[in-house]
Amino acid sequence: MTTLEKQQEKLNQLAKKIKLEKEKIDKRFGHEIIRRLDLDYANLNQKEMARIVNQITSSLHSDDLTKNNSSSTHQEGSKSYD
DSSP: OOHHHHHHHHHHHHHHHHHHHHHHHHHHHHHHHHHHTTOOGGGOOHHHHHHHHHHHHHHHHHHHHHHHHHHHHHHHHTOOOO
8 A cells, every 4th residue: 555545544534533523523412402402302303403493593693693793892992092
């Protein structure tokens, strides 16, 4: 096996490890959301999951906007006009 082939094999193995780690995070994250929201697996279908995801992302986006607006207001208020 050439050096290039060995490096490619290492790269492929690393890509597999990264993919597996992402899958673990996805599962843990999903389980944590289900647990914290006290969701019933029996009632959790694709439509319900999409609704919940939309609510979470909307909430996070509005929080981000609030923080950004608050941050820019503080920055503008702290400007010094000499």
